Structures are given as C-alpha cells and as structure tokens.
Amino acid sequence: MKKIRLMIALLGTGFLVLQFLGPDKPASVPAPNLSGIPEEVNAIIRNSCFDCHSSQTTLQWYDKLSPANLLVYDHIQKGRKALDFSKWDSLAPAAQSGILFYSLNKILENEMPLPSYTTVHPTKKISDGDIQVLKNFLVARTLSRPAANKARPQLTGSAGSQDAPSRLPVRPAPNGIEYLPDYRNWKVISITDRFDNGTMRIIYGNEVAVKAIRECKTNPWPDGSIFAKAAWKQQTNADGSITAGDFVQVEFMIKDAQKYASTAGWGWARWLGTGLKPYGEKAVFTTECVSCHSPRKDNDYVFTTPFTFKN
Numbered sequence: 001m002k003k004i005r006l007m008i009a010l011l012g013t014g015f016l017v018l019q020f021l022g023p024d025k026p027a028s029v030p031a032p033n034l035s036g037i038p039e040e041v042n043a044i045i046r047n048s049c050f051d052c053h054s055s056q057t058t059l060q061w062y063d064k065l066s067p068a069n070l071l072v073y074d075h076i077q078k079g080r081k082a083l084d085f086s087k088w089d090s091l092a093p094a095a096q097s098g099i100l101f102y103s104l105n106k107i108l109e110n111e112m113p114l115p116s117y118t119t120v121h122p123t124k125k126i127s128d129g130d131i132q133v134l135k136n137f138l139v140a141r142t143l144s145r146p147a148a149n150k151a152r153p154q155l156t157g158s159a160g161s162q163d164a165p166s167r168l169p170v171r172p173a174p175n176g177i178e179y180l181p182d183y184r185n186w187k188v189i190s191i192t193d194r195f196d197n198g199t200m201r202i203i204y205g206n207e208v209a210v211k212a213i214r215e216c217k218t219n220p221w222p223d224g225s226i227f228a229k230a231a232w233k234q235q236t237n238a239d240g241s242i243t244a245g246d247f248v249q250v251e252f253m254i255k256d257a258q259k260y261a262s263t264a265g266w267g268w269a270r271w272l273g274t275g276l277k278p279y280g281e282k283a284v285f286t287t288e289c290v291s292c293h294s295p296r297k298d299n300d301y302v303f304t305t306p307f308t309f310k311n
C-alpha cells in the first residue's frame, strides 16, 4: 500500500515537473480573415483550421499539459509549415485558389482537420453543412463570373450562361459517340484545379452515376453511368480573383461493359473549344484515353473521388 502511494506521489511530482520542463508554447498572433472570401467561408476555416494553419492558435488548458502538448505543439508547427493562412495576402491569386481547392479535397478525404484533434475538440469538426458551403462557394467562384462569360460569346440554353456554348449540330466523335449537351444540367461531382497546365475542371455525373455514388456502388460503375469533364483556362481578373476563362474542352466516359468491352468498358469522347470540334482522327484515339487512365484500373479506370452526397 505504501509503495502504491509512493508511486502515485512520484508520478504526480513527475507530472508537475514536466509542466515546467515541457516544450515552449507556440506564439499566437491574431490572424486576419482571408480577404476576398465570404464571411461564412472564413468562419469555417477560422474555426476548424486556424489553430494549426495560422499564426493564431487558441489552446485549451488541456492542450497545454505535458506530455500531450508535445503532440499538440508538433501539429501546430508542422501544420503552419505545410500551410499558413496568415500569409494569405502575400499569395498570388492562383495560389489562393489552389489552396482552397486542395483544402476542400483534404476535408473530403477526411484527412483535415486532423481526426486526433477533432476527437478532443468536437466543435472544430467540419459538418456536412460546412462542406456544402465550401463547395457552393468554390463552384460559384469557378463558374459565374462576368469576365468568364465574356470570353464565351455564343451562349445558349438555361445553364448556358455558365458553360460552353452548344452550337448545334455538333459532329459525333470518330468512334461514333454523339455529343451530350445535357451534361451541364448534371450534378457536379468534383472540381479539380491544375496549375501545371493552367486549367480548371469540373466533373459532372449523370443520374445513374450519382445514384451509384449515393449507394456506394462505384467499383465497378453500373452500365449507364456517364462522366463529363469540362475544362476552362484559368483567368486572373482585375480584382485578383481566379475564374474560368476560355472554354477548352469537354470529355465523356460512358459506361457499358459489353458495348465498350474493347476500350476498358467505357466509351470515350472529347470535343474541343467553343466550336466543339470532335477530337481524334480515327476511332483509335481512345487508346490514348485508356492508357492514361489505366493506372486507375483497379478503380474502374476512374480518377475522380466524388464528393459525397447526403441527399
């Protein structure tokens, strides 16, 4: 009994001593809101990300206890190094845009905020509602800009003001696949933003694809699933915002395991530019598509990890 009491006393003293010897608390300097970003988006990022990704860290008393603080402070240091939102204003607009897209992807992949952190700080979790706010903001930022519309003069259809013009009739692709103008009314299942070639892409899924996503039956994708990937040049506007500029192309993948057995179960097609010129000379243009998508063979040749839909 004495031994146990001694042990507890020793442990307690050790714990107290640790509190003095522990690592230095990271400095906290107030970080401003991200300029040019709506208040509701700022609120989400501030709440869930700023502790580790800005100069302003609000620590709870239990975060400061040694030895747990070793981990907490380490996360803050590494987090700030990986991404520091307090440097927002010094970033080029293209980089700002990229960070937001990249951040959304990290959130959707459940990598951020760190799960170990949200377990201890449940109010910092990103809710489904927050995700919707971020997605809506990014979709709007990518699409609905007057400058972007100016670059695409021949606009038609209800969704046309936000998309590639459809100057019918559009010639079919060399493998016989017909153009599908309706993709603009499909659901956006992902957005990617590539700075290596300066394009922004939106990936749409038709009803069959969206149903498969909801039911988590996406490997293999059911026959009838169709993806459209539309790409625009990135354009930096006078106010520094990044928007979709000239329309570059739209590509389709149409799932039919039997009909398209010779091309990995998908029908592939691409139309270029505002004139929607079919891509490829002969039907074999598809070997290019299949070979570049083949690293994703185990994922039914699809790259995109769709946004999850809640309703």
Ligand code: HEC
Residues within 6 Å of the ligand: 045, 048, 049, 050, 051, 052, 053, 074, 075, 076, 078, 079, 082, 083, 102, 103, 104, 106, 107, 112, 113, 114, 117, 126
């Ligand atoms: C508890 C601390 C913590 C919180 C909160 C947090 N992160 Fe992180 N984040 C980190 C750490 C640590 C790293 C560096 C990981 C590494 O070095 O491997 C990181 C890295 C990142 C990266 C870069 C990833 C890469 O592959 O380079 C992004 C983007 C990111 N976080 C976004 C976010 C967003 C967005 C939020 C809020 C929704 C968030 N993080 C919240 C700790 C955090």
Ligand code: HEC
Residues within 6 Å of the ligand: 192, 201, 203, 227, 228, 229, 251, 252, 253, 268, 269, 270, 279, 285, 286, 288, 289, 290, 292, 293, 301, 302, 303, 304, 305
């Ligand atoms: C240089 C490699 C490459 C080639 C060639 C290529 N793709 Fe892709 N494709 C990708 C990548 C990477 C993605 C993921 C989204 C992104 O990064 O924009 C993608 C995504 C897609 C998507 C959205 C669904 C998905 O898999 O994520 C469609 C549709 C698509 N490609 C069609 C085509 C068609 C049609 C062709 C041929 C005319 C083609 N691709 C050729 C690399 C390629």
